[in-house]
Amino acid sequence: MISLRCLALRSLLGALLFLNAAALLTPSAVSQTSSSLAATPPMGWNSWNKFGCNVSDKLIREMADAMVSSGMQAAGYQYVNIDDCWQVSRDAQGTIVADPQRFSSGMKGLADYIHTKGLKLGLYTDAGTGTCEKRPGSLNHEVQDAKTYASWGIDYVKIDWCNSEGLDPEVQYAKLRDALAQSGRPIVFSICNWGVKAPWRWGPKTGNLWRTTGDISDSYDSMSLIGFGQNGLEIFAGPGHWNDPDMLEVGNGHMNRDEYRTHMALWALLAAPLLAGNDLRNMSAETKELLTNSDVIAVDQDSKGVQGHRVWQEGPLEIWAKPLADGSQAVGLFNRSESAIQMTLDFKGIGAPAAAKLRDLLDHKDLATAQNSYATEVPKHGVVLLKVSK
Numbered sequence: 001m002i003s004l005r006c007l008a009l010r011s012l013l014g015a016l017l018f019l020n021a022a023a024l025l026t027p028s029a030v031s032q033t034s035s036s037l038a039a040t041p042p043m044g045w046n047s048w049n050k051f052g053c054n055v056s057d058k059l060i061r062e063m064a065d066a067m068v069s070s071g072m073q074a075a076g077y078q079y080v081n082i083d084d085c086w087q088v089s090r091d092a093q094g095t096i097v098a099d100p101q102r103f104s105s106g107m108k109g110l111a112d113y114i115h116t117k118g119l120k121l122g123l124y125t126d127a128g129t130g131t132c133e134k135r136p137g138s139l140n141h142e143v144q145d146a147k148t149y150a151s152w153g154i155d156y157v158k159i160d161w162c163n164s165e166g167l168d169p170e171v172q173y174a175k176l177r178d179a180l181a182q183s184g185r186p187i188v189f190s191i192c193n194w195g196v197k198a199p200w201r202w203g204p205k206t207g208n209l210w211r212t213t214g215d216i217s218d219s220y221d222s223m224s225l226i227g228f229g230q231n232g233l234e235i236f237a238g239p240g241h242w243n244d245p246d247m248l249e250v251g252n253g254h255m256n257r258d259e260y261r262t263h264m265a266l267w268a269l270l271a272a273p274l275l276a277g278n279d280l281r282n283m284s285a286e287t288k289e290l291l292t293n294s295d296v297i298a299v300d301q302d303s304k305g306v307q308g309h310r311v312w313q314e315g316p317l318e319i320w321a322k323p324l325a326d327g328s329q330a331v332g333l334f335n336r337s338e339s340a341i342q343m344t345l346d347f348k349g350i351g352a353p354a355a356a357k358l359r360d361l362l363d364h365k366d367l368a369t370a371q372n373s374y375a376t377e378v379p380k381h382g383v384v385l386l387k388v389s390k
């Protein structure tokens with residue numbers, strides 16, 4: 001499965017860079033590109049969190065089938081993304097070659113199949129000489145690879161940052177952006193350099209999304225450190241260009257129900273890409289309900305495209321809010337402590353009317369109109385996610 005080799009180090013590196021760079025936030029440095037690609041945060045599935053290097057044509061087809069049959073496609077998920085290890089070498093012309101054993105019908109054949117389902121296919125590569133799993137990288141093959149991907153019918157490319165010694169990410173990712181733009185096919189461009197050199201500052205003019213930290217793992221500590229650490233980055237996100245706090249771990253088994261609800265609610269408030277990372281072929285009813293929760297997905301996919309931020313904090317208790325296109329707000333009451341606790345949302349504090357209409361989004365329940373404030377119990381590591389409107 002996923003090798004632990006340098007993951008821990010990369011995570012730490014990403015977190016440290018993130019903390020340093022957060023001090024340098026300069027909204028004026030943002031030059032926004034408009035893009036019809038990723039007008040809302042991309043939704044789909046990626047092989048890495050659950051399958052690591054164990055990818056094949058069969059697995060990807062089964063996952064696409066499951067995306068349709070499970071209701072994930074109907075809920076908005078559309079990208080089926082193959083992460084590291086699909087590629088083995090380059091041929092005499094320098095063209096990247098997919099593993100002929102594992103992908104025997106070739107990438108074009110696989111893309112055709114994915115497209116017949118109304119889904120889209122994504123691939124992974126690396127900006128340096130090799131991928132993190134030592135497969136060929138794109139360095140000095142940027143234009144050639146982009147053309148190859150376009151000829152196969154690829155719709156999404158994630159580009160990693162391993163083996164990139166001596167390269168400047170801002171320069172190298174701009175080169176990759178230009179290569180993709182020349183490929184003749186609209187391709188979502190996902191920058192994955194773990195927050196190195198504050199990609200939120202140059203990401204908006206370079207890609208559709210950029211990772212802000214090192215890798216997530218399937219634990220409350222990892223997920224919450226990354227998720228709650230996004231505060232401050234909201235000024236850089238918007239339609240066509242998103243901060244990416246990494247793929248979902250929902251359903252992978254090492255967090256409990258309340259922790260996964262926190263994961264999903266927080267990612268929705270963050271307008272984060274929703275890339276499921278579990279096995280879609282055998283999800284529990286609880287996992288399926290959470291991943292396809294239409295009330296929560298509507299928050300993530302809201303057309304206003306504003307990333308939420310923290311509006312209140314007292315120790316381990318945090319309230320986050322995200323303004324929505326219809327004038328209402330999505331509000332998360334998070335309890336990061338080790339026991340259940342009563343939390344109170346003060347309407348004035350978030351600029352909501354004194355008599356506010358409330359809906360519990362995770363449980364799909366309209367609540368009685370409340371006056372001035374709303375108090376509720378929030379479980380340990382849990383969340384209550386509300387829609388607060390007039």
Ligand code: GAL
Pocket residue numbers: 048083084124131132133160161162192214215
């Ligand atoms: C990491 C990346 C992960 C995954 C992995 C594959 O650098 O952050 O999301 O793509 O490489 O080797």
